[in-house]
Amino acid sequence: MPGNPLEIQESLKNQVGAAxxxxxxxxxxxxxxxxxxxxxNSDTAGQKGYDAGKKVSGIKRHIAVDTQGFPHAVAVTTAEVTDRQGALEALKRCRSGLGRVKRLLCDSGYTGDPFAEGVQDILGKHVTVQIAKRSELHTFKVMPKRWSVERSFAWLEKNRRLWKNCERRLNTSLQFIHLAFLALLLRRS
Structure with missing residues (x-):
């Protein structure tokens, strides 16, 4: 059983590949x-920030998944970190397993040339960033392919420990996310 955080991340990468x-x-x-x-955050959580857009005091989970909802890059930051910065951090952390990536689909929170250039610096100039735009403001509509990342977040929410952030360190939250996805993949195999 892996105990080292890098071993847990490597085990998750191997299970995703096998699945x-x-x-x-x-x-x-x-x-x-x-x-x-x-x-x-709960009262016991150590690190926190404030996401003014969502009015949440806590942390942010940044995740890059394939169309099946399997995670390929994950990062945890304090909530004041922008979506763009957090996504770049997640891609940097897992760069070694992302050599074949050609396209990234993001929502409107990832617009701008600095993000696209950052992705290309990390993954290569061949990678394109596509922004999924909503057709009408304030209406719910399932966006093709975007639902798979929301489903992955829903899978995480099924774990009691991940409903709220109770951890004192961001790395501990990240490891629990890795373990939750590992458990999900092992149940399926």
Whole structure:
């Protein structure tokens, strides 16, 4: 059983690759969907920030998933970190397993040339960033392919320990996210 945080991350990467190969796909995806989720802190949590857009005091989970909802890049930051900065941090952390990525799909929180240039600096000049735009303001509509990242966040929310952030350190929250996805993938295999 892995105990080192890098071993846990490597185990997750291997399980994601195995799950994709079981479906007849290559271990690393060429298309990723990026999003962030703000999570409230409990009283015992150590590090926190304030996300003014969502009015949440706590942390942010940044995740890049394939169309199956399997995580390829994950990062945890304080809530005041922008979606763009957090996504770049997640991609940097997991850069070694993202060599085949050609396209990233993001929501409107990731607009701007600095983000696209940052992605290209990390993953290569061949990567394109596509922004999924909503057609009408303030109406709910399922956006094609974007729902898979929301489903991944819903999978995380099924873990009692991840409903709120109770951890004193961001790295501990990150490891619990890795363990939650590992448990999900192991149940499926």
């Amino acid at each position: 994709r190969e079981k479906q007849g796909r290559k271990a690393c995806s060429t298309f990723l969907i990026v999003d962030a989720q703000s999570v409230k």
